[in-house]
Amino acid sequence: MPSVLVENYFRTEKLPQIWCPGCGHGIITRSIASAIEKSGIDKNKICIVSGIGCSSRAPGYLDFNTLHTTHGRALAFATGIKMAKPEIKVIVIMGDGDATAIGGNHLIHACRRNIGITAIVYNNSIYGMTGGQYSPTTPKYDKGTTAPYGNIDKAFDICKLAASAGATYVGRATAYHASLVTSLVQNAISNEGFSLIEAISMCPTYYGRKNKKGSAVSMMEWQKNSAINISAAAKMSPEALEGKFLIGELKNSPEPEYTNEYQKIIDRLKKESQ
Amino acid sequence: MKSKARLMQGNEACVEGAIAAGMRFYAGYPITPSTEIAELSAERLPLVGGRFMQMEDEIGGMAAIIGASLTGAKSMTATSGPGFSLKQENIGYASIAEVPCVIVNVQRGGPSTGMPTSPAQGEIMQARWGTHGDHPVIALTPSSVRETFDLTIKAFNFAEKYRTPVILLMDEVIGHMREKVQLPDPSEIEIIDRKRPDCSSEEYLPYEADNDLVPPMADFGTGYRYHVTGLVHDETGFPSNSTAVADKLIRRLSNKIEIHRDEIESWEEENTEDAEVLILSYGCVARSSKSAMNILRERGIKAGTFRPITIWPFPEKRLRELAAKVKTIVVPEMNLGQLVLEVERICGCNAKIEKLNKVSCEIIYPEEIVSKIEEVL
Numbered sequence: 001m002p003s004v005l006v007e008n009y010f011r012t013e014k015l016p017q018i019w020c021p022g023c024g025h026g027i028i029t030r031s032i033a034s035a036i037e038k039s040g041i042d043k044n045k046i047c048i049v050s051g052i053g054c055s056s057r058a059p060g061y062l063d064f065n066t067l068h069t070t071h072g073r074a075l076a077f078a079t080g081i082k083m084a085k086p087e088i089k090v091i092v093i094m095g096d097g098d099a100t101a102i103g104g105n106h107l108i109h110a111c112r113r114n115i116g117i118t119a120i121v122y123n124n125s126i127y128g129m130t131g132g133q134y135s136p137t138t139p140k141y142d143k144g145t146t147a148p149y150g151n152i153d154k155a156f157d158i159c160k161l162a163a164s165a166g167a168t169y170v171g172r173a174t175a176y177h178a179s180l181v182t183s184l185v186q187n188a189i190s191n192e193g194f195s196l197i198e199a200i201s202m203c204p205t206y207y208g209r210k211n212k213k214g215s216a217v218s219m220m221e222w223q224k225n226s227a228i229n230i231s232a233a234a235k236m237s238p239e240a241l242e243g244k245f246l247i248g249e250l251k252n253s254p255e256p257e258y259t260n261e262y263q264k265i266i267d268r269l270k271k272e273s274q
Numbered sequence: 275m276k277s278k279a280r281l282m283q284g285n286e287a288c289v290e291g292a293i294a295a296g297m298r299f300y301a302g303y304p305i306t307p308s309t310e311i312a313e314l315s316a317e318r319l320p321l322v323g324g325r326f327m328q329m330e331d332e333i334g335g336m337a338a339i340i341g342a343s344l345t346g347a348k349s350m351t352a353t354s355g356p357g358f359s360l361k362q363e364n365i366g367y368a369s370i371a372e373v374p375c376v377i378v379n380v381q382r383g384g385p386s387t388g389m390p391t392s393p394a395q396g397e398i399m400q401a402r403w404g405t406h407g408d409h410p411v412i413a414l415t416p417s418s419v420r421e422t423f424d425l426t427i428k429a430f431n432f433a434e435k436y437r438t439p440v441i442l443l444m445d446e447v448i449g450h451m452r453e454k455v456q457l458p459d460p461s462e463i464e465i466i467d468r469k470r471p472d473c474s475s476e477e478y479l480p481y482e483a484d485n486d487l488v489p490p491m492a493d494f495g496t497g498y499r500y501h502v503t504g505l506v507h508d509e510t511g512f513p514s515n516s517t518a519v520a521d522k523l524i525r526r527l528s529n530k531i532e533i534h535r536d537e538i539e540s541w542e543e544e545n546t547e548d549a550e551v552l553i554l555s556y557g558c559v560a561r562s563s564k565s566a567m568n569i570l571r572e573r574g575i576k577a578g579t580f581r582p583i584t585i586w587p588f589p590e591k592r593l594r595e596l597a598a599k600v601k602t603i604v605v606p607e608m609n610l611g612q613l614v615l616e617v618e619r620i621c622g623c624n625a626k627i628e629k630l631n632k633v634s635c636e637i638i639y640p641e642e643i644v645s646k647i648e649e650v651l
Binding site for chain 2: 014043044045047049059060063064065066067068069070073076077078079080081082083084085087088105106108109262265266269273
């Protein structure tokens, strides 16, 4: 028997999902559904958009208007939806390669405009769907099938990228910290402007295996031990933070939202013509 | 009541036509020689409650109009050669996901950056086969400012009726040329809106086609919660790995245009009753062909013209009839011979086919067509 949450927000006839055993994506997707439930928004006024990749299969399991687009372009499609019908709550699910490599340009400009979209990046540090190639978030010197001798690219910090490009709400959590994913996504949805949540996921099949990270459980233990909440980090020394990463609410500074700004132009022109 | 006659540019007529057709969303990226279409859309759309967006790139512009169209807004983007190449990815998406939208390409010299401010007709085959995989295409080519207005409306109507991307293939001459134009009264304009479902959301199968092979389309945000994907999908809209589903879908997408060829195809012909030589051309070159025909007639040569208005689908049946009557068909094009390939395929060995090609990024002059015909006759 599926839970009430799954019954209400998932297309149960489409389950089980296609993800590998041990993948963190199912946990994150459930956490997003939980955030939507808590936000209390009408199901018919939500649209979930994705690109291409493992994470981008998530919308197919969720019972909303769902749009599975082309690789990297989810935010551009979502921008059209939001702009044409601002009353729709638009949530975009992307992978790390999808959002920051092929879709990097769309990402920084959606941040810059502060358009009312909630973007959630499932970051498993690898291209999973194509079989384990290194991505812009694969840690330096780690391996992928296209980095057999170690990856020499420096990894992106997705949250810093989004915050500096202009996103007005930014947070990070992990599949281990599932309830934090829910609360951050809930806050992100209630932010009028552009929000980005990075959800660290685990790919035991490719990233884990290539880099000897052990089972899905040990990869989750790594998430538990390496993630430091931003409030706790404030009291810690730089030495103690070595090798750790921050989770929690990393930026919350509301600014005027893009489609509202455009509506002001429409209203002003209407007034002037009367 | 007709509006006052105005001196208008082709790109301007395109925006006027789009607004008249009901365009309420435009997303694009600046590129010569199509930029006026973006500028005028930015000016006009908020005045009618519509929305304009300048996107970060051409790919994003194409993606955004698909997203907007899914909410029910009639949407358009405009570009030129290099941008048209970038849009191909999501033109394919609009084809397989059956999202109505209009893509304007004001052709300039190519390949690559080519000759940005000069005219060409190099994207005839790209308009047909630019995006990967088998897919349906409707492409229209205006040869005057007024016709740009009319065909932009037609492009929206076809997009809505057949749930498919429609390409308006202009060229730099038509885009930048100014002519005196009298626009029709809005009441005289036929506007077609997409079919919406008349069943409940529970019964709705988003990709179950009616007899016309076109499925009714529900706007996002109206309670019809369905899935849209660029993957092969069945009637439910969800992806499928079934070979039978793939075969059925790809054939239906193509056939929904094929079975409506009679409604879609249009062309213009002149002096074809007694013509011995037929000049077949489109876009700005068709204007020169007309002058060439008049000069040739004065010199006693029985010349006629044939101008496909829909280049895709090509008005095949009519050309085949004419090919049986005329001795020679001359095809002047501002490329190295693209549409002539289609003409050769259609006409077979019925008529002698002569090419006249120019890739110097300037229009083909009437005298050049006349000389060519006098040389080959």
